[in-house]
Amino acid sequence: xxxxxxxxxxxxxxxxxxxxxxxxxxxxxxxxxxxxxxxxxxxxxxxxxxxxxxxxxxxxxxxxxxxxxxxxxxxxxxxxxxxxxxxxxxxxxxxxxxxxxxxxxxxxxxxxxxxxxxxxxxxxxxxxxxxxxxxxxxxxxxxxxxxxxxxxxxxxxxxxxxxxxxxxxxxxxxxxxxxxxxxxxxxxxxxxxxxxxxxxxxxxxxxxxxxxxxxxxxxxxxxxxxxxxxxxxxxxxxxxxxxxxxxxxxxxxxxxxxxxxxxxxxxxxxxxxxxxxxxxxxxxxxxxxxxxxxxxxxxxxxxxxxxxxxxxxxxxxxxxxxxxxxxxxxxxxxxxxxxxxxxxxxxxxxxxxxxxxxxxxxxxxxxxxxxxxxxxxxxxxxxxxxxxxxxxxxxxxxxxxxxxxxxxxxxxxxxxxxxxxxxx
Amino acid sequence: xxxxxxxxxxxxxxxxxxxxxxxxxxxxxxxxxxxxxxxxxxxxxxxxxxxxxxxxxxxxxxxxxxxxxxxxxxxxxxxxxxxxxxxxxxxxxxxxxxxxxxxxxxxxxxxxxxxxxxxxxxxxxxxxxxxxxxxxxxxxxxxxxxxxxxxxxxxxxxxxxxxxxxxxxxxxxxxxxxxxxxxxxxxxxxxxxxxxxxxxxxxxxxxxxxxxxxxxxxxxxxxxxxxxxxxxxxxxxxxxxxxxxxxxxxxxxxxxxxxxxxxxxxxxxxxxxxxxxxxxxxxxxxxxxxxxxxxxxxxxxxxxxxxxxxxxxxxxxxxxxxxxxxxxxxxxxxxxxxxxxxxxxxxxxxxxxxxxxxxxxxxxxxxxxxxxxxxxxxxxxxxxxxxxxxxxxxxxxxxxxxxxxxxxxxxxxxxxxxxxxxxx
Numbered sequence: 001x002x003x004x005x006x007x008x009x010x011x012x013x014x015x016x017x018x019x020x021x022x023x024x025x026x027x028x029x030x031x032x033x034x035x036x037x038x039x040x041x042x043x044x045x046x047x048x049x050x051x052x053x054x055x056x057x058x059x060x061x062x063x064x065x066x067x068x069x070x071x072x073x074x075x076x077x078x079x080x081x082x083x084x085x086x087x088x089x090x091x092x093x094x095x096x097x098x099x100x101x102x103x104x105x106x107x108x109x110x111x112x113x114x115x116x117x118x119x120x121x122x123x124x125x126x127x128x129x130x131x132x133x134x135x136x137x138x139x140x141x142x143x144x145x146x147x148x149x150x151x152x153x154x155x156x157x158x159x160x161x162x163x164x165x166x167x168x169x170x171x172x173x174x175x176x177x178x179x180x181x182x183x184x185x186x187x188x189x190x191x192x193x194x195x196x197x198x199x200x201x202x203x204x205x206x207x208x209x210x211x212x213x214x215x216x217x218x219x220x221x222x223x224x225x226x227x228x229x230x231x232x233x234x235x236x237x238x239x240x241x242x243x244x245x246x247x248x249x250x251x252x253x254x255x256x257x258x259x260x261x262x263x264x265x266x267x268x269x270x271x272x273x274x275x276x277x278x279x280x281x282x283x284x285x286x287x288x289x290x291x292x293x294x295x296x297x298x299x300x301x302x303x304x305x306x307x308x309x310x311x312x313x314x315x316x317x318x319x320x321x322x323x324x325x326x327x328x329x330x331x332x333x334x335x336x337x338x339x340x341x342x343x344x345x346x347x348x349x350x351x352x353x354x355x356x357x358x359x360x361x362x363x364x365x366x367x368x369x370x371x372x373x374x375x376x377x378x379x380x381x382x383x384x385x386x387x388x389x390x391x392x393x394x395x396x397x398x399x400x401x402x403x404x405x406x407x408x409x410x411x412x413x414x415x416x417x418x419x420x421x422x423x424x
Numbered sequence: 425x426x427x428x429x430x431x432x433x434x435x436x437x438x439x440x441x442x443x444x445x446x447x448x449x450x451x452x453x454x455x456x457x458x459x460x461x462x463x464x465x466x467x468x469x470x471x472x473x474x475x476x477x478x479x480x481x482x483x484x485x486x487x488x489x490x491x492x493x494x495x496x497x498x499x500x501x502x503x504x505x506x507x508x509x510x511x512x513x514x515x516x517x518x519x520x521x522x523x524x525x526x527x528x529x530x531x532x533x534x535x536x537x538x539x540x541x542x543x544x545x546x547x548x549x550x551x552x553x554x555x556x557x558x559x560x561x562x563x564x565x566x567x568x569x570x571x572x573x574x575x576x577x578x579x580x581x582x583x584x585x586x587x588x589x590x591x592x593x594x595x596x597x598x599x600x601x602x603x604x605x606x607x608x609x610x611x612x613x614x615x616x617x618x619x620x621x622x623x624x625x626x627x628x629x630x631x632x633x634x635x636x637x638x639x640x641x642x643x644x645x646x647x648x649x650x651x652x653x654x655x656x657x658x659x660x661x662x663x664x665x666x667x668x669x670x671x672x673x674x675x676x677x678x679x680x681x682x683x684x685x686x687x688x689x690x691x692x693x694x695x696x697x698x699x700x701x702x703x704x705x706x707x708x709x710x711x712x713x714x715x716x717x718x719x720x721x722x723x724x725x726x727x728x729x730x731x732x733x734x735x736x737x738x739x740x741x742x743x744x745x746x747x748x749x750x751x752x753x754x755x756x757x758x759x760x761x762x763x764x765x766x767x768x769x770x771x772x773x774x775x776x777x778x779x780x781x782x783x784x785x786x787x788x789x790x791x792x793x794x795x796x797x798x799x800x801x802x803x804x805x806x807x808x809x810x811x812x813x814x815x816x817x818x819x820x821x822x823x824x825x826x827x828x829x830x831x832x833x834x835x836x837x838x839x840x841x842x843x844x845x846x847x848x
Contacts, residue, residue, distance in 0.1 A: 011518050018524035018536050020701050025710025027515050039518050043510035051518055060514040065712060071508060080504055084495060086467035088688035090484040090796060091451050094435050094463050094475055100442035112442050117541040117690060118711040128575060132583030149710045150574065151552060156708035159556030163587035233712070259712050264512035266541060266690050266713035277444050284580035286449025286573045287542040288489060288657070288683050289690035372514060 003368050007051040008037045025149070026063055031416055033364035033375065043070035045384035048372060056372035057389050059346075061380035064234050064259035068305055069384030075263045075301045082297035093293035095300060102303045103271060108242050109251035110271035114280065116290050119233035120148030122256035122270040123194070125285050127152065129254060129272070130192030130227040133279035138186035141194040142173040144201040147231050167191075173199040174213045183220055190226040193217055195252070197235040197244030198341060203356070203376045205349065206341025214248040227253040227276060233268065234259060238315070238380070239342055241306055243271075265298035311383035312344075318390055319343030319381045325394040333401040347378040355413035355421055358404055365400035366393075373397075376417075427792050431475040432461045449573070450487055455840055457788035457799065467494035469808035472796060480796035481813050483770075485804035488658050488683035492729055493808030499687045499725045506721035517717035519724060526727045527695060532666050533675035534695035538704065540714050543657035544572030546680035546694040547618075549709050551576065553678065553696070554616030554651040557703035562610035565618040566597040568625040571655050591615075597623040598637045607644055614650040617641055619676065621659040621668030622765060627780070627800045629773065630765025638672040651677040651700060657692065658683060662739070662804070663766055665730055667695075689722035735807035736768075742809045743767030749818040757825040771802040779837035779845055782828055789824035790817075797821075800841075 015038070016022045022038075023029070029036045037050035046069060048058040061067070068075065086093060100113040116122055127139055147153045151164040167189075171182035173196065183190060195217055199207035221228040230252040235244045237260045245252060253276050258268030266289070272280055305311065320343045330337040335358070336351035350358040359375040366373050371393050373379065404411075439462070440446045446462075447453070453460045461474035470493060472482040485491070492499065510517060524537040540546055551563055571577045575588040591613075595606035597620065607614060619641055623631035645652040654676040659668050661684045669676060677700050682692030690713070696704055729735065744767045754761040759782070760775035774782040783799040790797050795817050797803065828835075 007518075011521055014525065015521045018521065018528050020536050020538065020696075020704035023516070024538055024705075025708070025714060027710070027715045029515070038515055039521075040510060040513040040515045041517060043513045048510075048514055050515075058514055062512040062514050063712065065512045070510060070513070076507060080507070083500060083504070086464060086472075086494060088486040088489045088690075089464040089467045089494070090472055090482055090486050091453070091462055091464045091474075092447070093465060094431075097435055097439045097442065097463075101438065104442050112444050114444065114448055117713065118545065120711060121542065124574060128583035130583075131585065137585050149708055150548065151576075154708045156706075158706040158708070159552035159554075159703065161555060161561050161591060163590040166587040167585060264713075264716070266512075266716060266719070268712070272444075279583065280444035281448075282580075282582040284449070284573055284578045284582070286451070287544060288487065288692070289541065289688075290449060291451045292688070292690060295690070 003054050004052050005035060005037060008039055011039045011051055033360045033367070033414065035364060036367060045069040046382055046389055056367065056370055057393055058372045059379040059381065060372060060374055061382050062264060064380055065264040066380070066382045067237060067260035068263050068302065068311060069382055070264070072263055075298050078301040079265050079294045079298040083294040087294040088289055088292040092291035093296070095293050095296040096291065099296045099300050102300060103269065106241060106303060106307065107255065107271050108246055109255065109273050111274045112272050112277055112280065114270045114285070115296065116268045116270070116285070117266055117287055118148070119256060119258040119268050120150050120153070121287065122233060122258060122268045123147045123153065123231055124150050125270045125283070126229045126254045126256055127192065128283050129276055129279045130229065132282050133227055133276055134191045134225055136189045136191040136226070137167040138169055138189045139167060139192045139194065140169050140171055140182050140190070142196060142199065143170040144204070145173065145194070145196045145199070146201065147194055174207055174210055176213055176216050179216060190224045192227045192229055193221055194229045194231055195245070197230055197232050197239065200234060200341060200345065200347070200378045205338050206347045206378060208341070209248055211248050214245060214250040218250045221253070229254045229256065231256045233257060235345060236260060237306055238344055241312065261302060262295050262299035263302045265295040267295040267299050309383070314383055315344040315381045315385070318385045319346055321387065321390050322346065322393060325390065326397060329394065329398050329401055333405050335401060341378060344381045345378050346381070348373065356417050357411040357413045360414050361404045361407055361411050362400050365403040366396045369396035369399055371396040427478050428476050429459060429461060432463055435463050435475055457784045457791070457838065459788060460791060469493040470806055470813055480791065480794055481817055482796045483803040483805065484796060484798055485806050486688060488804055489688040490804070490806045491661060491684035492687050492726065492735060493806055494688070496687055499722050502725040503689050503718045503722040507718040511718040512713055512716040516715035517720070519717050519720040520715065523720045523724050526724060527693065530665060530727060530731065531679065531695050532670055533677070533679065533697050535698045536696050536701055536704065538694045538709070539720065540692045540694065540709070541690055541711055542572070543680065543682035543692050544574050544577070545711065546657060546682060546692045547571045547577065547655055548574055549694045549707070550653045550678045550680055551616065552707045553700055553703045554653065556706050557651055557700055558615045558649055560613045560615040560650070561591040562593055562613045563591060563616045563618065564593050564595055564606050564614070566620060566623065567594040568628070569597065569618070569620045569623070570625065571618055598631055598634055600637055600640050603640060614648045616651045616653050617645060618653045618655055619669070621654055621656050621663065624658060624765060624769065624771070624802045629762050630771045630802060632765070633672055635672050638669060638674040642674045645677070653678045653680065655680045657681060659769060660684060661730055662768055665736065685726060686719050686723035687726045689719040691719040691723050733807070738807055739768040739805045739809070742814055743770055743805045745811065745814050746770065746817060749814065750821060753818065753822050753825050757829050759825060765802060768805045769802050772797070780841050781835040781837045784838050785828045785831055785835050786824050789827040790820050793820035793823055795820040
């Protein structure tokens with residue numbers, strides 16, 4: 001069946017009328033190559049179908065939530081059974097206790113949990129708890145690290161006021177001198193250091209933390225009394241069956257979770273150590289659906305699969321297989337790829353591609369061949385991805401490299417991306 | 425079956441270990457009478473079952489989300505069917521357009537919609553859009569009005585910094601002189617006025633807006649260019665099949681929605697007028713699950729029932745019947761009740777009860793007789809409540825009045841509430 005996008009275009013026209021800009025947030029296609037579908041009708045395992053019926057092997061996993069495959073029968077069955085018994089009620093169900101216990105058993109640093117709905121809820125709670133715990137105000141985050149979309153952290157400051165970021169100070173990820181300079185600049189007023197589990201900023205190569213850097217962050221927090229927060233919303237459960245910084249043997253005081261923890265069902269979490277419990281109890285945070293039980297049933301079941309399956313090893317193996325195949329293909333076509341970060345959360349950028357025109361052309365060509373890749377955001381590999389899918393993917397990407405090579409002289413940068421990198 | 429709470433107590437003990445303070449947020453029972461269950465196992469229609477199997481006619485409706493009855497078959501079926509097709513995917517489903525269109529058709533002032541997960545997401549977006557639209561900073565809210573639990577609005581300031589509220593200014597609800605003084609105090613810097621649809625503050629009598637007050641808010645916004653925001657998260661769809669201020673013929677520029685709009689499925693919304701569209705497009709807001717389709721399917725179905733059923737008239741009738749019955753019972757037992765606000769969102773306080781000891785004793789006695797009332801928060805009546813339920817409720821409350829009368833000389837205030845009102 002030939003690729004088509006008639007229905008997607010019709011839906012976009014309708015959306016332009018009733019949704020600002022036609023779509024908002026990270027799932028808007030405004031920064032993606034032409035032809036990327038805005039709307040999806042169906043998802044199963046590792047496959048997506050757009051509104052026109054085109055199907056794709058999906059490497060975005062809903063930007064993270066899909067860990068065990070879309071529509072995972074046992075996880076969804078657990079959610080549905082609980083929905084039929086009771087979801088949003090006048091109080092939480094016993095599942096909140098069961099889920100908190102399961103999470104705290106799995107995450108070494110954690111003694112307690114608070115559940116919420118957005119990753120941003122969890123990071124904002126972490127900020128608030130750190131300030132309540134220390135009585136101090138300054139919060140350090142790595143330049144360019146994404147910690148959510150509330151006024152204090154949104155990457156686009158329209159509509160925010162200077163006060164929203166009054167006490168935020170930035171440093172360079174993995175750069176101890178920069179970290180120490182930032183710490184020094186805040187004097188006695190340090191409340192928290194936010195650590196991305198690894199550097200997974202958009203449009204950039206990914207970077208794993210060095211042990212020296214991670215240890216230094218911990219030492220500074222121990223010395224000053226500030227809380228160390230690992231923001232594991234995006235990477236949590238994808239690198240380890242524990243907090244991602246367990247890989248560098250550093251325990252945070254707080255960690256934030258979301259996305260994969262219920263395989264797509266809407267729930268996020270803040271986990272904390274004993275030290276931060278009193279402050280967590282002192283703040284007031286809540287939300288209309290934070291106590292709803294169906295997503296908690298899905299999370300309990302997801303954590304079971306995390307503990308009892310080889311999903312982690314499998315996604316890493318599949319990620320490596322894809323990475324090696326792409327590296328060979330790129331070389332064969334005369335391109336150099338920069339494939340960075342954990343294999344199961346691949347970031348794939350073209351060398352010598354400052355305005356991303358090669359990456360856009362390549363992902364666009366792969367899309368038309370049934371493979372949904374992202375030209376500038378890290379991707380995700382779910383446990384439903386098989387060797388067969390990887391082979392299918394590599395057949396598409398091989399043709400896509402060929403297309404880019406042919407089109408190279410006439411490629412132009414995406415207008416919105418060009419504007420983004422022109423300093424305007 | 426005798427009322428018991430063995431399992432609830434066991435769960436509380438386990439929760440104490442893994443959840444700060446045993447529970448957080450608005451569904452914690454810390455400010456409720458002794459014996460109120462913390463955990464619920466099941467919900468159906470207008471009935472709740474706690475973890476011990478005690479059943480209650482529920483007048484809290486999950487603090488708002490339950491509009492058509494818990495476990496409403498057609499609404500839940502719509503959500504489940506969509507969950508099986510695809511929920512959180514790499515892009516939204518066509519349902520986001522359908523839902524936005526349905527909402528915009530129903531809400532007179534609205535031309536566009538953004539969907540999110542918490543009421544606080546919607547109110548924070550409204551604040552941000554107003555600032556982006558006006559280029560100004562000051563935001564007026566009524567003293568004591570609840571607009572969410574982010575640092576800028578949470579009722580308990582632990583862990584927040586002065587800057588979080590730097591540009592918030594308060595006035596007295598329904599008091600035009602107070603409103604005008606607040607407006608004057610901010611000079612040329614007014615970005616928005618937040619209006620509660622009616623005054624529904626905890627621990628207080630409810631108050632409907634006067635037409636003069638609502639009109640004056642609109643006039644001030646028109647004159648200054650500030651945006652008028654009606655925060656309809658709690659009351660939306662319960663007073664009208666439109667924004668609640670349609671009842672006073674005033675159109676806001678932005679309105680915030682949540683709770684009842686998907687009968688408990690997790691989705692909230694910001695609706696806006698044409699004037700605010702460009703600003704809404706300029707800000708960056710998003711969340712991991714904001715585009716998930718299952719809750720949107722539930723919302724589409726809920727709005728259908730809103731348009732096509734007599735739920736609104738029915739809940740009002742049931743609310744009036746309850747109100748009249750209680751008024752007679754109170755008088756017969758020598759008490760005076762203050763029953764305020766819309767009948768379908770009743771606030772029931774005892775006269776001459778400054779520390780709420782009578783209200784606590786009365787709701788506690790009703791609880792033991794199978795009726796879940798709230799001693800200081802407005803309640804909610806759902807469409808599944810029947811005349812039979814009201815009669816059953818009145819039988820329980822009659823006995824509860826009798827109990828309070830007997831216990832009156834020995835009643836003591838709830839220790840946490842006493843502390844709250846002692847100025848500590």
